[in-house]
Amino acid sequence: AQSVTQLDSQVPVFEEAPVELRCNYSSSVSVYLFWYVQYPNQGLQLLLKYLSGSTLVKGINGFEAEFNKSQTSFHLRKPSVHISDTAEYFCAVTALGSARQLTFGSGTQLTVLP
Amino acid sequence: DAGVTQSPTHLIKTRGQQVTLRCSPKSGHDTVSWYQQALGQGPQFIFQYYEEEERQRGNFPDRFSGHQFPNYSSELNVNALLLGDSALYLCASSLRGSSYNSPLHFGNGTRLTVT
Numbered sequence: 641a642q643s644v645t646q647l648d649s650q651v652p653v654f655e656e657a658p659v660e661l662r663c664n665y666s667s668s669v670s671v672y673l674f675w676y677v678q679y680p681n682q683g684l685q686l687l688l689k690y691l692s693g694s695t696l697v698k699g700i701n702g703f704e705a706e707f708n709k710s711q712t713s714f715h716l717r718k719p720s721v722h723i724s725d726t727a728e729y730f731c732a733v734t735a736l737g738s739a740r741q742l743t744f745g746s747g748t749q750l751t752v753l754p
Numbered sequence: 755d756a757g758v759t760q761s762p763t764h765l766i767k768t769r770g771q772q773v774t775l776r777c778s779p780k781s782g783h784d785t786v787s788w789y790q791q792a793l794g795q796g797p798q799f800i801f802q803y804y805e806e807e808e809r810q811r812g813n814f815p816d817r818f819s820g821h822q823f824p825n826y827s828s829e830l831n832v833n834a835l836l837l838g839d840s841a842l843y844l845c846a847s848s849l850r851g852s853s854y855n856s857p858l859h860f861g862n863g864t865r866l867t868v869t
Contacts, residue, residue: 644796676860683758683844683860684797730796740787740848740858741810744796 642667642733646745653721654753661716661748663731673714674732674742675705684730690714701725726752756781758847758861766867767835773866775830779847780859786828788820789844791863797844803828804850832866840868 647662665671672691676684688699695707705716714731731745759778767773779786785804789797799812803822822828826847832839842863 646796681862683862684846685860686857689857732796740785740846741799741802741812742789742797742858743799746794746796 642671642735642743644731644733644743644745646731646748648748649746650749650751652751652753655723656720658719659717659721659725659750661729661731661750663714663716663745665712665714665731665733667712667733667735669735671733671735673705673707674734675699675703675714675716676730676732676744677701678728678730678747680727687716687729721750721752723752723754725750758845758859760843760845760861760864762864763862764865764867766869768869769835769837771835772831772833773835775832775843775845775864775866776827777830777845777847777861778827779845783847783849783859784826785848785850786822786826787846787848787858788828788830789846790814791842791844792838793841800830835868837868840866842866 643666645664653659674689675687687703688697690697690707698704703718728747730747732742734742757780761776787802788800791797800814801811802809806822817833819831844863845861846858848858
């Protein structure tokens with residue numbers, strides 16, 4: 641089985657400042673890793689994913705994440721945030737071959753302050 | 755091209771009642787998964803349907819059941835509702851056998867409140 645820990649439940653940051661949202665996972669098998677964003681009263685939108693290859697992956701809206709196998713982490717970063725980035729962010733994992741059964745973390749609320 | 759659509763958007767039920775939620779997958783998708791997202795938590799996998807059969811199931815009691823129709827749409831049924839069933843229920847669709855380069859598509863969810 642897999643598990644995901646998002647270390648910060650809330651992250652306030654000023655507009656144009658950098659941000660890092662932390663994610664650690666646990667699994668006895670190889671996994672794929674994802675970050676999703678959820679805006680109020682909406683479903684989940686995929687920001688980026690790590691499947692294989694380069695450990696630095698770039699996603700939509702200027703976000704990027706780095707897979708660190710030795711530290712079992714997949715932290716999300718953005719060099720300069722905007723008010724519109726205010727949302728809930730979820731880290732998720734799935735075991736290879738598990739046919740899209742995702743295990744999510746509890747989420748991090750990112751609030752961008754003017 | 756319509757994405758994943760769910761109905762209704764909001765629902766209020768009383769303890770002990772039964773509820774049915776509906777999902778139409780994105781055009782071209784044949785697999786539907788259901789997730790429960792309690793307030794302040796991440797989504798939890800309930801089950802997945804493909805070819806009108808339940809293929810995978812998460813750690814949910816038998817009160818949670820589902821169905822998939824020949825047109826790939828799906829229903830989630832919850833019997834004997836408990837207060838703890840109050841949550842946002844998300845439907846996600848995908849194409850069976852596609853690689854993870856083809857992402858899951860989520861609907862906006864149905865907000866169920868049990869009183």
